[in-house]
């Protein structure tokens with residue numbers, strides 16, 4: 001699988017909408033975002049969009065893997081692509097709906113920990129209710145990780 005910086009991410013609107021169902025919201029962050037696609041035999045099967053949101057602070061704005069390719073390690077590899085491109089010590093954030101327990105497990109496996117909750121994010125900023133099964137997406141759970149922290153942990157272990 002190849003990972004390629006994508007210059008025309010709107011060509012992959014179907015993937016972008018899989019993670020974020022409201023196109024005007026996508027249009028707010030996409031121009032400032034770096035987009036990396038996961039390409040298998042010429043076919044784009046996943047993507048991640050991330051951008052800088054503060055000094056030494058970055059945020060994953062969109063992450064999606066085509067349904068047939070999910071649970072094969074592509075999502076984790078895309079997160080790793082982002083981490084590999086950020087300077088050590090940077091903070092990486094990601095937000096997901098409070099209803100998305102599967103996504104929360106996924107992000108924890110990628111090294112994120114809970115940071116804070118933005119109450120009412122999905123009801124305040126999206127025109128139509130978003131449902132996940134029978135539960136409405138209301139709050140956004142924001143997770144965070146410090147880039148290079150696993151490595152620092154290992155160094156600390158070896159020094160002691």
Ligand SMILES: CC(C)(COP(=O)(O)OP(=O)(O)OC[C@H]1O[C@@H](n2cnc3c(N)ncnc32)[C@H](O)[C@@H]1OP(=O)(O)O)[C@@H](O)C(=O)NCCC(=O)NCCS
Nearest residue numbers: 018019063064065070071072073074075076096102105106
């Ligand atoms: C969320 C998403 C990007 C995960 O990508 P993926 O390629 O399926 O995930 P991976 O195969 O890399 O999974 C990595 C680990 O997380 C676990 N995981 C992934 N999705 C999971 C889920 N829904 N529930 C529980 N665990 C999950 C995998 O089992 C794997 O665990 P392991 O390392 O112990 O084997 C993908 O499911 C997706 O595109 N979903 C639709 C769009 C979306 O919701 N995007 C996120 C918006 S916040």
